[in-house]
Amino acid sequence: MKMSSILNKPETKRVIRREALYPLPADFYFKQSVLLVLSAMFLIWLSRSESWDMAISQMWYDPLTQRFPWKDNVWLDVINHRLLKDLVIGGGVLLLIAGIVRRQWRWVLVALLMGIGPLVVGVLKSSSAHSCPWDLVQFGGHAVSYPLFGSIPENSGPGRCFPGGHASSGFSAMALFFLFWPHRPRLAWCCWWAALVLGTAMGFGQIMRGAHFMSHNLWAAWWVWLTQCVIFGCVTHLFKMKRK
Template sequence: MRTKRLLELALTALFLLLASAVLWLTDADRLIASLVPRDLAIAAMQSDSSRAWPTGNIFPWQQLYKWAAVPALTLAAAALAVLLASLFRASLAPWRRQAAFILLCMALGPGLTVNIVLKEQVGRARPREIVEFGGSRQFTQCWQPGEAGTNSSFPSGHAAIAFAVMVPWFVLRDEERRAAAGFLAAGLGFGILVGIARILQGGHFASDILWAGGLVYLIGGLLAMLMKPEQRAGHSCAG
């Protein structure tokens, strides 16, 4: 089972690298962003204003942006409640590891890796900030250091927290496959929708969305190998 999990993560990482190469070779990041309607008059006056990208400010895109974190935070709140209650209710003790896993995934994925480490250090300018779309900064690929400062474009924090809805997949995938697949599909679908909203708002490139989802999955997979959340107390898992 460990070998299977490692292969799965390796294939996920390979997919991310290959998809990034395609985006680079085709210049798809800028091409996709160029297809979004923009108000050039506003862009000329306020190059960093999302109002220059009006499509992203209408229903349902603005609502997706506004509520992107709610489902994942609800999951985290439920996990915290279970973790705390398990200290007093023996019936919940078998779920203590799973609750801790969900909380750690949220903290290490969308929290530490995406929003604190990468967004604060990479410095990639957002689409609405680059010269081609009325801004003043130069475009950089997702792996190139930029000069946009903190809270930069790579990767998307909103998309990452939306993709985090998939986290229960790692808990349920061995014994509750249908429910696990539901969480995985919901996380991927919601993350993609929020990612589209952020592209329409001039906030992110397609590669920012790609890596937001990929990092959440890779961190979840690595943490699952360490914590084995699919195993409840009193249960064993072959392999």
């Protein structure tokens, strides 16, 4: 997933030094568009099938007690569900304040991207009729599950569980990619992969508690990265047009 060699040209370096909100090449957005389309096709298939989601969640469900034993686990609740989320949010707030104080507008934009990504996921989640695993009849609840894009059953339950809101907090750190690229591309991709691992770990903790399916968390990563790429591209393009 390396960028075009155009970013290594001296002319590009002078532009980057002159413009805090540097535009990324069209090649980057083309590759990310292809990646997002292909991953969306896979996620649609995964969500329509539901077999993987059910199989993974069944691993953490106790049919004898008809509950998820890890649901109220202190470590998963306090550390994974609260502390990690607060740390990511706090890091974004500190970056925003530092960017404003030092007038580093790229820092400000990246901090805003860290907030906007989960915000988009939250809006989608609040309007979703998909219920969480612990609400479904397969896991001791009363709600009926249905595949993505399927007709909503009358007893679909409380809903508001798709995509995974908690995991999106970890995935939001993927915005740090734009903070370091193209000055330090290796560090940029390290931040991207680290955020992907963090979001996956935070999301898997919720799977263990019965709060989400695996596909919920993967969709959260998809929406966060799509949002961040689109907004960064639009803002930097407008900034470039304004400078001309």
